[in-house]
Structure formats: C-alpha cells, structure tokens
Amino acid sequence: MIDDGKIVALFASPERAPDEAFVARIERAVRAESRVAAARRTAWRRFAVECAASAAILAVFDLLWRLRPDELALAQLPFAPAAAAAVLVLGLWFAVEMRPAATGR
C-alpha cells in the first residue's frame, strides 16, 4: 500500500542551483519586449500627432474654401479662434516633422 507521504516523495525533486541560461533567456525576452513596447508607444504618439495635423489641414482648407475676397476679414469670422488654433497645430506639426531627428537627416 502506498500512502500520501510516498506519493509526495515520488514527486520530490532534488534542489538545484538556478539555471542561469534560462534567467538570461528571460532577461533577453524582457529587453526585447520593452523595446517593442517603446516602439509601439512612439508609433501611437506619432499617429495621434498625424491625426491632429490632418484635422488641422482639413480645417484650414475648409476655412480657405469659405473665405471670399469680398467677404468678411478673417478676424471677423465666428470660427476664427478655431482656425487660428488649427493653423498653430499645423505649424507645430510642421516644426516637429522637419526636425533633423524626426526626418533622419
């Protein structure tokens, strides 16, 4: 008859030192994962900036389409603050995109 103690003994494994090769494998995997996560964050940030810039461009085109030479001056339009903000965002986007680090030049 085999009792629980003998079953536990069968499962027992001798103590061993940590497997440094396995630890190094996990460290490499964690480093790779961190790099991927950082690249993903950068890509999302870039995507958000591109979306804002696209919206700004559309707003500026919309503004230009609405304006007629014989109509009101830009400052008198009801949506002038929004248009000014869009132009500012567009300018910022242009400045960021033209940085040497961003273009790789």
Added chain:
Amino acid sequence: MDQDIELARRVAAGDAAALSVLVRAHEAAVRRFLRRLAGESADDLAQETFLKAWRLAGHYRGEGRYRAWLMRIAWTTFLEAQRAGRRREMREAGAPPPPAPAHPDLRIDLERALAVLGERERAAALLCFGEGCSHGEAAEIMELPLGTLKSLVARARVGLLETLEA
C-alpha cells in the same frame, strides 16, 4: 515571502533586475510544474509565464505567495497553449495526437502514473503533492471551487495509486 513582495513591487515599477531575482528563485518550480504538464514545450511556456509576470506585475497585490501567483499564470498559459493546439489539430484534421508528456528526468513510474490522469487531475496532483500547495492555494491557482479541487486531488490520488500499485 516578504522579500518576494518587495521584489514584485519593484518589478511593477519597471525594475527588470528585480524580475531576474524572482526568476532565479522560482524558475525551477515553474519549469518542473510545466514540464510534468506539457512535456517538451515546458520551457517556452515558462518563458511566456515570466513575461506575463513582467507585464502583469501591477496585478500582484501581495495576497498569497508570489510562487502561487506565478503558478496560476503558468496554469492559464498552459491551458491557452492547449486550446491553441486543439484548434490547430482541428484545422489539420487527421494529424496524429501529440505524444504524452515525457521527460527523461522523471521517474518512469511517476511518469506513467501521471500520463493516465486528465490534465486537471494532473495539475491538481502536481500542485498539491509536488509543489506543496495547500488545497486552498491550488484551488486559487486553478480558479476552481475548493470542493472541486479536493475532488480532483482525490481522483488523482486514486489514479496514481492504481497505476503505481499495479
């Protein structure tokens, strides 16, 4: 245990060196558990387990042993791999069934006895007999009611005894 909690807190803050210390402390138990469950794919599953422990570090609140939390991740990782394997098998209908888990380090009797158990019974036996988990801890790891876990352990015990005494 307090040291593990402190290390886990550091891992949650993004300290990869603290994770290395935890890997050194627990890799043997996690890999042994997975090797007896999954055979040759154990090390890949163990790597996935520790990567999940890195990603989900903030979820460990220090309630219970860190090793039990790791074992829970290892068990769910194993189940996910099993499900993915079954889906693959269904797509490749006619492929031969995977071989029973085996490892030369295991004593042949134990290997034979474990192979006849279902995967939940095997996991329950490995946790309670092999890793020294209490029934409550094993139930949490396997996300089962305590009564169900006790039934699994009892069935595993009968299955092991039948094979070992045969």
